[in-house]
Amino acid sequence: GLSPAVFLTTTPTVGTKMSRASATMRLRRVSSRGYCFAVGSGRRGFAATASICLDWTPNTNHSGIYAAKELGYFEEEGIDVSVVVPGPEDSLTPGRKVARGHCTFAISSSESAVSFATQTKDTRLVAVAALVQGSTSSICTLTSSGIDRPRLLDGKRYASYDGRFEDAIVKQMVQNDGGKGDVAFHSLDMHGYGEDDTMAHGSVVSSYLKADRSDSTWIFTHWEAVKAMHEGTHLNLFTLEDYGIPYGYSPVLLATESTLDKDPEVVRKTLNALEKGYRFAYDNPIRAAEILVSQAKHPSLDDLSFIEASQLSISDKYLTDVVDDDDEDEGVWGVMELNRWSKWVDFLFEKGIIVDRDGVAVPRDTVQVEALFTNEFLPTYTS
Template sequence: MRWQGMWTSWKTKGIAAAAALLLLGGCGGNGGGEGNGSASPAPSSSASSAPLKEVKVVLDWTPNTNHTGLYVAAAQGLWEKRGLKVEIVQPPESGADQMVASGEAEFGVGAQEGLTMARQQGIPLVSLAAIIQHNTSGFASLKEKNIKEPKDFEGHTYGGWGSPAEEAVIGSMMKAQGADVSKVKFVNAGMADFFTAVKKDIDFEWIFYGWTGIEAELRGIPINMVYLSDFNKKLDYYTPLLETNEDMIKEQPDVVRAFVEGASEGYRYAIEHPDEAADILLKAVPDLNADLVKASQKWLADKYQDDAPRWGEQKREVWAGYTEFLKEHGILTKDLDIDAMFTNEFLPK
C-alpha cells in the first residue's frame, strides 16, 4: 500500500466527473467552515423506535488502520445508538471524493490535498475531522541508497503517480537545502507497491509510515524516511480526514453530527485500546495481515489525536498554510474561502 489515499485524491478524471455530477444535481450550499452559520447546533441523536437512517461512508483506499475507528463504530453500534445505519464501502476507480460530492455517499475518507483541489473546481466538499492530527507521510527509500534528507534526492529516481503536487513538494524541500529538483528523475510507478518498485529502477517513493513503514519493519527491510513535516511546516496538513458535502451540512446537520460523534467515539476507542481495535478491524476484514494491523495500530494509537485537545480537531492555520503552498507553486490558481473548507462544529465537545 504505497499511497493509501493521496493517489485517488489527485485523479483529475474523478474530480471532473464530480464536477459534472454536481452541475447536474445542483449540489451546493452556504459553506461548511467553522463559525460560518451553515448549520445550527443540534443535540445528538438518541436511540428510538424510529427506523435507522441509512448512510454510506466511502473509504479512500483498501481497509487499513487509518480506518479502524470507523470499523469500531460499526461493530460496537456507536452509530446505531445515534439513529444511523452506516455502510462502509470501498471507493470506485474515480475515488471517494466523487461519491461524496455527488451525494452517492454521504461521507468519505479524503485528504486535505484532494479536498483543496476539489474546492478549486467548485466542488463543495467539507472536512469534518482530521483522522490523524499530523502528516505522517514522507519519502521512503532503502537504507542502502543513503537518501537521508531532501538534498539527497539529487541523482535518484522517484516513483510517483503523475500529480503536479509531487514535483512541487519535492522541489520545495530540495530548494530549502540548495538542491536542484531537475536532477531528480520522475517516473510513473503505477499501482506497484513500495517493495516491488524499489526492487526495480525506483529509488524512493511517497508512503505513509504507519502502514508501509511498519510493514518494512516487519519484513526486516531497513529504510530511510524523509518526512514532509520535518522540512516545511505548510506540508504538515491533514491526511487522511473525514469529509462530506455542503448540502449534507445544510440540509441534514443532525445526521452529520451523529456520524461524526459515532466516528469520534470509535477513534477514541482505537486510541485507548489499540490491540482490541485491531482485532475489530481484522474481524471485519480478515484478509488483512494480522501482524501488520496489530503493529500499525499500536504505532498509530498516539498519532490519531497527538497534541490536539480532542480527536479530529482541525486548525485554520493548517488549511491556510497548505493552500498558500499550492498557490506559491502555481498549482492553486484562485483564492479559496479557507473557512468553508473545514469545520469542527460537529465534533463532540
C-alpha cells in the first residue's frame, strides 16, 4: 500500500561548531543578480570565468558552491565563478538563461534536461552533476488543513511553479492515491521569482500556505519544511516515491552541449572545486551554514539557527551512501546512475506526461536517456 503523510514534528539537534568527522567515522576519499557571460578569459590571475545560476534563493542545496568560493577552491582551479541569484526582475528560468548564453551553468531539476530534449533542436542541456543524492523534495500541506494524503487534494489549491511537467506529476500522485486528480492549480508569479514576499522568505509555505493563499505546493523538505518547523508550523509531507513516482535527480547542475564540447576544462575545473566544497559541507555542516549566510547575504538567511538545522538535515545527502562502514571508500559527490534516469524518463512517457505545447504526446524515441546526463567531468569519474 501507499504510505500516508509524513508528519514533520521534530526539530533536528543543532549544536555549536562541529565536524561530522567527530560524530562519524571519517572516510577516506578513493552573488550578484543579473546576467553573467557564460565563459571567457578570466580576470587577472584566473584562467577562465564561469557563472552558476541558482534555481531559488540561496539555500542549503547550494552550500557547497558558497563553501568553494569562501575557501578558495575555485581560485585553486584557476577559475573565477560568480553566482547569479534569481529575483523579481527575472523573466527567464535558470535553464533558459544557460540556453541563451547568459550563464554557464544552471541549477534545476532533471526535468529541465528532459524538457529541452523534447522541445528544442538547437540547444540541449546536459546534467553534469547531482548536487544531492536520494529524494529530497515532497508535496506539502499544513497539518492544520486536514489534507493528510494526496487524494484529499482533489478540489484543493496547489501553488505551481509552472514547471512544464509539474502539474501533471502532482495530478498523477493524487490519482495514484485513489483520487481523481482534480486539483485547482494556480500559478506563482514567474515561477515564484516575481514575488517579493516569496523571495524574501525563500519559501512558498511562508508566502502562500501560511497566508491561506493556497493549500499545497512542492518543496525541498530540508529547506522549506525545516523552516516551517522552526517557526512552529507543522506540515504533512507526501514524498513522490511513496506514491509510485520514481522521481529523478534534483537539483542537478546543467550546461549546454556546446559548453561541454568547447570548454571541457572549464566544466572540469568547476566540478573539481564544487566537489571540494560539497565535501567540506558534508564534513562541516555548521561551518557550511555560517559560510552560506556570510557569502550569500540574502534576506531569507537571517536566522542562523534555522540554517544550521537545515544544513544538518541535508549534509548527509551530498554524497552517495556508503554501504559498509568498514569500507575504506567514502561517498562520492555528483555522480548519477543511468537506472534512476531511465526509470524517471520511462515513467514520464508511460503516463503521457511528456507532451508538446499543443498537448500531443511526444514519441518515446525522441529522448535518449544517455544523452541527458554525464559523469565524465566529475573528479571521481573513471571510464
